[in-house]
Amino acid sequence: MYAGRTNTPCCLCGSEHTVSRFEIAPRAVTLMKNSGPIAWRDIVGAVTLSFCESDWELVSELALEMDMHPLSRCNVAYASFSLREDFEALLSAKKDEPDQTKQETKLLDRSRDVIDSTDDPYTEDRDRVEAIVIGLSLEELGVIEAAPHRKQRPPSSAD
Numbered sequence: 690m691y692a693g694r695t696n697t698p699c700c701l702c703g704s705e706h707t708v709s710r711f712e713i714a715p716r717a718v719t720l721m722k723n724s725g726p727i728a729w730r731d732i733v734g735a736v737t738l739s740f741c742e743s744d745w746e747l748v749s750e751l752a753l754e755m756d757m758h759p760l761s762r763c764n765v766a767y768a769s770f771s772l773r774e775d776f777e778a779l780l781s782a783k784k785d786e787p788d789q790t791k792q793e794t795k796l797l798d799r800s801r802d803v804i805d806s807t808d809d810p811y812t813e814d815r816d817r818v819e820a821i822v823i824g825l826s827l828e829e830l831g832v833i834e835a836a837p838h839r840k841q842r843p844p845s846s847a848d
C-alpha cells in the first residue's frame with residue numbers, strides 16, 4: 690500500500706511526538722481547518738489524525754465529557770491520507786473513484802460496535818473517542834440522522 694507520510698504530526702499543534710490516533714471518514718475532512726483545496730471524494734481509505742499527549746487529553750475530554758468533536762481545530766495539512774492520484778502514479782493505471790458510502794458505512798459499523806460495548810471493561814477510551822468523533826462528524830454533515838452514541842437503542846420486541 691502507498692505509505693504516504695511516515696510521521697504524522699499532531700493535527701492540533703504539529704508536534705512530532707504523538708501518543709494516539711484515530712480515523713475519520715474522508716468527508717469529515719471538510720470540517721477541518723484548511724480543507725478547502727482537498728478533493729475529499731478522491732481520498733482512498735480512511736483519514737488518520739494523530740495527537741500529542743496534551744492534545745489527546747483535550748480531545749478525549751471534548752468527546753467523552755462534552756460530546757463534541759475537535760475537527761474544526763485540526764489542520765488538514767497534518768492529517769494522513771492517500772489520494773487516488775497517488776495510487777494511480779504508483780500503479781500507472783486509472784483507479785475508480787473511491788466508494789465513500791462504503792467507507793462511511795464501514796466506519797459507522799465499527800463505531801456502533803464500540804458504542805454497543807461501551808460498558809465493557811475491555812473497550813478503550815481511544816475507541817470510544819474515535820466512535821464519537823466519527824458519529825458526530827457524519828451527523829453534522831447530514832450523512833446520518835444521529836450519531837450512534839446519541840441514538841436510543843430500539844426497544845427489544847423479544848421481551
Ligand SMILES: [Zn+2]
Nearest residue numbers: 699702741744
Ligand atoms: Zn498537539
